[in-house]
Amino acid sequence: MRVLIFGLGTLGGGYAAASYFLNRDHEVIVTDLRSEEALGEPLQILKNRGAVAVCEEHRKEDFLKADLVVKNPAIATNNSFLEYAKEVTTDVAYLLSSPLVKTIKIIVVTGTKGKTTTVATVTHILNENNHEALQFGNMGISGFSILSELERREAENIAMPEYLICELSSWQIRDLYTNIKKEIPPFKIVALTSLFADHLNAYSDFQAYKDDKWLLFSSKKTRIIVPDSLIEELGPNKKFKSIESFAGSKNQQLRYMPAWAICKSLGLGSKQITQSLETFRGIPHRQEQLGLYNNIVYINDSSATIPEAVTFSTLNIPWPFHLICGGSDKNLKAEGMLEPLKNALHVHLLEGSFTTDKLIPLLNREKIAYSGPFNSMQKAFENATKMAIESLEIHATVVVLLSPGSASFGLFKHEFDRGDQFRHLYENLENSTNQNS
Numbered sequence: 001m002r003v004l005i006f007g008l009g010t011l012g013g014g015y016a017a018a019s020y021f022l023n024r025d026h027e028v029i030v031t032d033l034r035s036e037e038a039l040g041e042p043l044q045i046l047k048n049r050g051a052v053a054v055c056e057e058h059r060k061e062d063f064l065k066a067d068l069v070v071k072n073p074a075i076a077t078n079n080s081f082l083e084y085a086k087e088v089t090t091d092v093a094y095l096l097s098s099p100l101v102k103t104i105k106i107i108v109v110t111g112t113k114g115k116t117t118t119v120a121t122v123t124h125i126l127n128e129n130n131h132e133a134l135q136f137g138n139m140g141i142s143g144f145s146i147l148s149e150l151e152r153r154e155a156e157n158i159a160m161p162e163y164l165i166c167e168l169s170s171w172q173i174r175d176l177y178t179n180i181k182k183e184i185p186p187f188k189i190v191a192l193t194s195l196f197a198d199h200l201n202a203y204s205d206f207q208a209y210k211d212d213k214w215l216l217f218s219s220k221k222t223r224i225i226v227p228d229s230l231i232e233e234l235g236p237n238k239k240f241k242s243i244e245s246f247a248g249s250k251n252q253q254l255r256y257m258p259a260w261a262i263c264k265s266l267g268l269g270s271k272q273i274t275q276s277l278e279t280f281r282g283i284p285h286r287q288e289q290l291g292l293y294n295n296i297v298y299i300n301d302s303s304a305t306i307p308e309a310v311t312f313s314t315l316n317i318p319w320p321f322h323l324i325c326g327g328s329d330k331n332l333k334a335e336g337m338l339e340p341l342k343n344a345l346h347v348h349l350l351e352g353s354f355t356t357d358k359l360i361p362l363l364n365r366e367k368i369a370y371s372g373p374f375n376s377m378q379k380a381f382e383n384a385t386k387m388a389i390e391s392l393e394i395h396a397t398v399v400v401l402l403s404p405g406s407a408s409f410g411l412f413k414h415e416f417d418r419g420d421q422f423r424h425l426y427e428n429l430e431n432s433t434n435q436n437s
Helices: 013-022 036-048 060-065 080-084 091-096 115-128 143-155 170-179 206-218 228-234 254-265 270-277 307-314 334-343 353-365 377-391 415-436
Strands: 002-006 027-032 052-055 068-071 105-110 133-137 163-167 189-192 223-226 240-242 288-293 296-300 321-325 346-350 370-374 398-402
Touching (some): 223 254, 228 240, 398 415
Parallel strands (some): 027 052, 223 240, 296 398
16 A cells, blocks of 8 residues: 655654554655755654655645555645545544454543643553553654554454543544544543633634534533533533532642543542542643752743643742743734733743734733843743842742743744753753752
């Protein structure tokens, strides 16, 4: 079979797809508008294994000759090249089309923010309580990686996992319902963690964004868990349960409430969930506490890519904070992060269209002091650290928080590169202190 990987990307999904088909001796072509240099070592590995690379262009003939096109979620479903494809799929659609998933309970998690944390938390809690679960989806684990594992288990007569926990973005939901060729297997639970305006640079309006999310609610048998604020909008229906109705203690962290609701809905007890959470260490780039340096706590929240996410993240911070924020615009309003901007000891801006067009006008209008915009993470980090040290004259503990509230395009490859740069700067700071001590 001739397989065309439409968009290799830089986060590993296209690489996993290409590897899956190369491992099964299929002919693989990779097409991406990025250069070979930008795609880096993963593309070179695939080429060394026999894949053909077509970079900085897409060719009509490659789509016409392909038996199967594996589409990257970032590519629109109405892309003109897809008209030439015999069959289109995605990693999620291909996995869920496999008969191997029929005996596995599938939980789907979506939402504007909190998806990855919820998926990872639910997976951890289930595994801690002897219910084997595998996670995949938008957090960077390809459906092809999961399918390879299931096929290995079948070949070696090893039991399948009890659960698959799937994180889906709005684009992945749209792709699933557009491209799957077989009936979608029934989902045990669909959970919506939160809903804010997002990706309005790609959607015509907020309703179009919501419409993709609502596709998951079409199954009559699926149990659906949503924020209480959406129950009224979705209408009276017994299958909709609010996250808040499953709430644990009053001191429960907000970011774990969707996971708590899912696990309670599955029949786990409060004590089981609480004990499991004690051993959960969190997710990189999502309110990730990196460590303490001279009474300064560094927190990497690079995955806060919309203004409202910054507001949500700062609710969990008990200390005064310096806020590193800003970046590229997604056609969103900066007012969603006004409270943390007001509450910050100081605001340190990263360059980008959102910073220039939305944040700076808001900061000036509200008479909020700021530094920058800086054209590198290092400059923003150094400025925040310098001012945080000065803040220690007044406060016993302060925080340097990276919570951008915007996209990463321009200065960074992606939001994870942005967070990695922040983490490396903290590690260098910590290492230099250890060497001098």
